[in-house]
Amino acid sequence: xxxxxxxxxxxxxxxxxxxxxxxxxxxxxxxxxxxxxxxxxxxxxxxxxxxxxxxxxxxxxxxxxxxxxxxxxxxxxxxxxxxxxxxxxxxxxxxxxxxxxxxxxxxxxxxxxxxxxxxxxxxxxxxxxxxxxxxxxxxxxxxxxxxxxxxxxxxxxxxxxxxxxxxxxxxxxxxxxxxxxxxxxxxxxxxxxxxxxxxxxxxxxxxxxxxxxxxxxxxxxxxxxxxxxxxxxxxxxxxxxxxxxxxxxxxxxxxxxxxxxxxxxxxxxxxxxxxxxxxxxxxxxxxxxxxxxxxxxxxxxxxxxxxxxxxxxxxxxxxxxxxxxxxxxxxxxxxxxxxxxxxxxxxxxxxxxxxxxxxxxxxxxxxxxxxxxxxxxxxxxxxxxxxxxxxxxxxxxxxxxxx
Numbered sequence: 001x002x003x004x005x006x007x008x009x010x011x012x013x014x015x016x017x018x019x020x021x022x023x024x025x026x027x028x029x030x031x032x033x034x035x036x037x038x039x040x041x042x043x044x045x046x047x048x049x050x051x052x053x054x055x056x057x058x059x060x061x062x063x064x065x066x067x068x069x070x071x072x073x074x075x076x077x078x079x080x081x082x083x084x085x086x087x088x089x090x091x092x093x094x095x096x097x098x099x100x101x102x103x104x105x106x107x108x109x110x111x112x113x114x115x116x117x118x119x120x121x122x123x124x125x126x127x128x129x130x131x132x133x134x135x136x137x138x139x140x141x142x143x144x145x146x147x148x149x150x151x152x153x154x155x156x157x158x159x160x161x162x163x164x165x166x167x168x169x170x171x172x173x174x175x176x177x178x179x180x181x182x183x184x185x186x187x188x189x190x191x192x193x194x195x196x197x198x199x200x201x202x203x204x205x206x207x208x209x210x211x212x213x214x215x216x217x218x219x220x221x222x223x224x225x226x227x228x229x230x231x232x233x234x235x236x237x238x239x240x241x242x243x244x245x246x247x248x249x250x251x252x253x254x255x256x257x258x259x260x261x262x263x264x265x266x267x268x269x270x271x272x273x274x275x276x277x278x279x280x281x282x283x284x285x286x287x288x289x290x291x292x293x294x295x296x297x298x299x300x301x302x303x304x305x306x307x308x309x310x311x312x313x314x315x316x317x318x319x320x321x322x323x324x325x326x327x328x329x330x331x332x333x334x335x336x337x338x339x340x341x342x343x344x345x346x347x348x349x350x351x352x353x354x355x356x357x358x359x360x361x362x363x364x365x366x367x368x369x370x371x372x373x374x375x376x377x378x379x380x381x382x383x384x385x386x387x388x389x390x391x392x393x394x395x396x397x398x399x400x401x402x403x
Contacts, residue, residue: 097368
């Protein structure tokens, strides 16, 4: 299956195109551009947001050789409502993907008109009294029952996102939440555990609580890594882009590993030269990140009384060296930092996009659907490889003739 995913953040627009099957996951192209028109995960200017998305699409087109026109989309995690539902469908022989979808639809039809369904997570299935079935496809029976969790968000939050993509002529194939996507990049077994996923964005932090791999509740905090940039700007009197550059290229998240002898000189907004050493800068960054993570820890206690077996933390800020050490210092051994290590997208800003594609593939399998967004891409990729192969042979031939 070949699939594209879009993560519309307040800081950057990310797009990933990947080929996935039961044996492999390969990035065909990935790109990110600075985002405008989106604040705290909410579209505030449709035209500006469209410009950002079109720029990202154009950059991707240069890499792929064709324009993407379909995608699964990451949506805001605001006012999320998660409900337990029970669906049913009547069978005519063996269970098919259509039967499973009918089962889901029997629940979705009961949702309030002001809300839009984002995810449907099956807990288990029952066929003619035989319960706790995880995959019903191909089992014969007369009646299929399903216990599921359905998540929704208000339409007035979701639809501006959809309008932007529609104006960019991108067909929306499916929706998902960042915290759900992130969990698909984790190597630990969470199928029988309770835990949480924390995604630290530019100006918001999303927290999802999971039980046995299923999202059961969540919240969004109104702050994120932008506070780190603000602190650097305020202390050193720097402009926005210089502060961002210092954070991303000089600072450590855990000042213990910083070097006081390493320093840089910048001209601040007062037109004065200021010398900034790595250790002092890292202390500024660490102090703010520690505050954010401790607030997350407090909010987690308010969200659930269950014992937390794991806390998975990600977001662009987690790229900073030493971030994992800071996380371990605050949350101890239960915490894990996602370090995305996929060829073509070795950057934690892509965790949601990569996880989104894996989640969507999983979703299609349980529904018995075989689908790809771009049927002709494989031929195009194959043709490009052949052309490249011929170019390499020609250059070798020319080299041999010249020598």
